[in-house]
Amino acid sequence: MLDRKKSILDIQKNQEWDFLVIGGGASGLGVALDAVSRGYKVLLVEKVDFGKGTSSRSTKLIHGGVRYLQQGNVSLVREALKERAYMLSAANHISKLQPFIIPFYSRLTGFYYFSGLKAYDLLAGSKRIGKTIWLNKKQVIKRIGNINSKGLKGGILYYDGQFDDTRLCIDLIKTIVKHGGTCINYCGVTDLVKDEEGNCTGAILKDEISNKEYKITARSVINATGVFTNDIIHMDDKKQRDLVKPSRGSHIVLEQEFLGGNTAIMIPKTSDGRVLFLIPWNGKVLVGTTDIATDEPAYEPKIEKEEIDFILNNTDEYLKQSPGRIDIKSTFSGLRPLAAPKDKNAKTKEISRGHQVIWTESGLCSLIGGKWTTFRKMGEDVIEDVIQKKKWVKTESQSETIQIDDEALRIDYSKPIKISLIKKIIKEEMVMTLEDLVARRTRLLFLDTEMTKSVLEEWCELLMEHLGKDQGWKNDQVQSVRNLITSGYEPIIRSK
Ligand SMILES: Cc1cc2nc3c(=O)[nH]c(=O)nc-3n(C[C@H](O)[C@H](O)[C@H](O)COP(=O)(O)OP(=O)(O)OC[C@H]3O[C@@H](n4cnc5c(N)ncnc54)[C@H](O)[C@@H]3O)c2cc1C
Structure with missing residues (x-):
């Protein structure tokens, strides 16, 4: 159980x-998990x-x-395949094996x-989780009811x-707390x-709920703020170059009927040369994504x-019954925290998707x-680097052996969510x-904005x-979520 007062x-x-x-x-969770697994405070x-x-999006x-393999980035793929096996096993209560089909309309392709x-x-070697097989047309149609068979x-x-x-995310927080973190x-870092x-020996924290400030001291400070990395970097040194480019x-989220089955579709080449997925998720279909430098x-x-x-x-040509804007149940966007390229003109799809550990002069x-x-591996790499750079006594990572908290609340989105669960x-x-x-604790906002609106009053009463x-x-909270829905998640584009 998480207890903010105790924190x-x-x-x-x-x-x-x-x-x-x-x-x-x-x-941040990867770093904290690996650190507690070695007994650090x-x-x-x-x-x-x-x-x-980004981590909710x-x-x-x-x-x-798969597409990094297309780009020839073998070591990146091999590492991720190993971690794929770890995640499927350590977090087996909230993860599952997902079959995908790449449909093709020419045998050569x-x-x-x-x-x-x-x-x-x-490349997955012993960590392989299923066998790739060739399906004929009939077999594809059997698995994906709405596939365009022409x-x-x-x-x-x-x-x-x-x-x-x-x-x-929440189960990892529980796990880290369980292990002493x-x-x-x-509660953010303001300086x-x-x-x-x-x-760098610590930070000033601001509790956004009470407005109180705390000065804390740490032997090592890790900046794991995703697309906000540059803000922390500039707290460290105003002249630092940007490390991250979002x-x-x-x-978009659609009803499950637009897939017609539990097998996902991978569209291997969109009009801008990327891949696009249609994935069953909590009774709906998640379709994405785009890649736009911001x-x-x-x-x-x-x-x-x-x-x-x-x-x-891009989905149109693959589906028998194509979705229109009217069919969109929700939309959401996320920002990839890509390493800022030295060459400012590099296209985002050309920027490395691997992780990097970067030190500034202050030891941040x-x-x-x-x-x-x-x-998890990203976290392990950071802790190893800290130990080496700061010449700490060597410790061994145990993060691979920690079972992630599985008192997880399994939510069935096909039925109204029980109040006892909320x-x-x-x-x-x-x-x-x-x-x-x-x-984030439930995923209603991401799945269905109409359904979300219907629970706001009742759920907020309980929280209040x-x-x-x-x-x-309570009124402010309800209004704030309503505003969020209309300004973002709701498919406002329907009317345009
Ligand atoms: C559209 C999209 C699809 C993706 N799909 C996949 C996928 O299918 N599979 C996959 O493996 N990966 C996927 N990724 C990548 C993955 O989601 C990201 O790499 C990951 O979530 C980034 O996590 P992060 O912790 O670095 O950043 P974030 O999740 O953004 O976390 C950074 C946190 O730092 C906090 N913060 C900022 N400033 C401060 C401060 N001053 N003090 C305290 N906290 C602060 C922020 O509030 C934020 O919560 C996807 C990414 C995107 C954008």
Whole structure:
């Protein structure tokens, strides 16, 4: 059970932490998990809510990255395939094996993808999770009821994993706390603290709920703030070059009938040369993503009309019954924290998707890039680097052996969510706002905006009672989620 008051007390009473991890997304969680697995005293602080950033907005795939293989990035794929197996086993309560089909309309194309995916299987070695096979037209139609069968020659069936990113986020927070770590949401770093020699020795934290500030000391400070990395880097040194360049990826959510089965579709080459997925997720179909370089980080990046058109146009030729804007149940976008290229003109799809550990002169360590699938390995690499750079006594990572907290709340979105479950989440999962509840503890906001609107009043009443707030607070919370729905998630484009 997560207890925010206890976290505040830990912050007040501790003299020195081994690690201060800034950021409660996949990267920060990987670092904190690996650090507690070695017995270090760890504080993880998150400015908004756990998973509020990119880590709630992924395509929910646990994958080696078939398209990186296409680009010849073998070592990146091999590492991710190893971590895919780890995640599917350590978080087996919220992840599953997901079959995919690449449909093909020319046999030659079929052979090309078949050999590529066989190589994908081979690279996984003993960590292979399923066998790539060639399907004929009839077999494809059997698995994907809504496939466009005109001219269809067959499909290549292969396997990756699928998970719920923010449920994993919360279960990881519980796991880290269980292993002695302290984690807190709505508590951000507002400045870094340095000693006389300019070494980074801690940070100033601001509790966004009470507005209180805390100065804390840590032997090592890790910047794991995703697309907000540059903000922390500039707290360290205003003249530092940007380390991260955001790239927006957007999704639309449709009813499951647009897939017609539990097998996902992978479209291997869209009009801009990327891949596009149609994946069954919590009774709906998640379709994405795009890849658009953006300049500014944002907590609520917005899908643009052109992206909706791009997604619909590219799915159109693969589906018998094509979705229109009217069929969109929700939309969401996320920003990839890509390593800023030295060459400013590089296209986002050319930027490496591997992770990097970058040190600045003060001894601040930043973890950038990477993906959810490799979060544990990213964390391990950071801790190894800290030990080496700071000449600490060597310790061994045990993060691979830690079973992720599995008291997980399994939510069936095909039925109305039980109030007893919402009460349990409110009590046990550090829920501070109505948005935490509809967007990240449950996934209603991402799945269906109409369904979300129907629960706002009732859920907020429960949260208000639990937090001891008044009606004014409740009204503000409900209005704030309504605004979020109309300004982003709701397919407002319907009318245009
Ligand atoms: C569209 C899209 C699809 C993707 N799909 C997949 C996929 O299918 N599979 C996969 O493996 N990966 C996927 N990824 C990649 C993966 O989601 C990201 O690599 C990962 O979530 C990034 O996590 P992060 O912790 O670095 O960043 P974030 O999740 O953004 O976390 C950073 C956190 O730092 C916090 N923060 C910022 N400033 C401060 C401060 N001053 N003090 C304290 N906290 C602060 C923020 O609030 C934020 O929560 C996808 C990414 C995108 C964009």
